[in-house]
Amino acid sequence: MKVLVINCGSSSLKYQLMNPESGEVFAVGLCDRIGIHGSKLEYEVPATDFEITLENDMPTHKEALEMVIGALVNEEYGVIKSVEEVDAIGHRVVHGGEAFADSVLLTDEVIKAVEENNELAPLHNPANLMGVETCMKLMPGKPNVGVFDTAFHQTMPAKAFMYPVPYADYKELKVRKYGFHGTSHKFVSNAAQEIMGNPENSKVIVCHLGNGASVSAVKDGKCVDTSMGLTPLQGLMMGTRCGDIDPAAVLYIKNKRELTDKEMDARMNKQSGILGIFEKSSDCRDLEMAAADGDERAELAIDMMTYRIRSYIAQYAAAMGGVDMICFTGGIGENSSLVRSKALEGLEYMGVELDTEVNSVRKKGSVKLSKDSSKVAVYKIQTNEELVIARDTYSIVKGN
């Protein structure tokens, strides 16, 4: 079985051809700057360490996907003889709204239902669906499956997902907490369950810390709360997103600075978070280097970011009546020992004992970071969203 995993953005297309059962990746890469001058394809074959970058005009996603298929079947460095070897295509779709609590085979009818959520994710969903449409055109007859970022969080109870605004805003405008990064939270919480020996009852907190960041509370394998909301702006302080602030501050800043809605939106999504406080970069590595050199703003940004992660961990432990395992994942969660240790500072009262020595050594894969005496296990787990997409695609296609 070979599944092509596609993650289509407005000007990019990430892809992986993989075996959903073994997790083997045959080829991986991305098309960048689609529709913009200087578009290029990156293509890699992990088994042979072969890498190539091809510059070519890609006015639309169609040309991009044609290039991907061309590389996959290339006589010299391709990994399949013909596109017929691709059994199914799995697509990342950002917003499934309330209609999709699970991955789904994409038919014309289903695509129409997905389109109804486009308003909730105007930058992402149309691009994701463009990827689906292009695959259907270029690989007719192949099954396409949609895997939603929001689906894993659909098990949240109403007390967690409702906002205390007029009820009509929920009924008429679908305003509620949806949550994102669902495929990552699903992968990592499943891995945590496996590490624990798949007990019937479990309480896991997953901290997905990357450029975008979110925390989720997973009880008995089901998400009961998560930090992102109607949009991926709510929750933790992120690379360029502000996360939780007083909603009245938005109106205050907007009025005082005489900003348009679009400008205010950009201020919260692109100019806030680490970048907003540190001002020199949104990248956690730059931030840590500056803090080590005594940059006070960098220190402040790290303190703010980790204070908020810690607050969410404590909140979710309270929500679940305890916690068995705290997992860190994402670019920062998997690599930054500083962020992990500062986020857990002061949680000793909950039974969290970090092994600071193990935490400070960089190792690949899943690593236990807590002491054996710790009541709460702490792990770093490498996320693999593509594998979740490939596996969901495989199980849906097999079932059909």
Ligand code: AMP
């Ligand atoms: P992601 O969005 O998951 O790709 O994560 C990107 C973030 O991970 C950026 O802020 C990077 O600076 C951060 N990151 C990657 N490697 C490291 C590292 N070794 N130490 C600290 N942060 C890192």
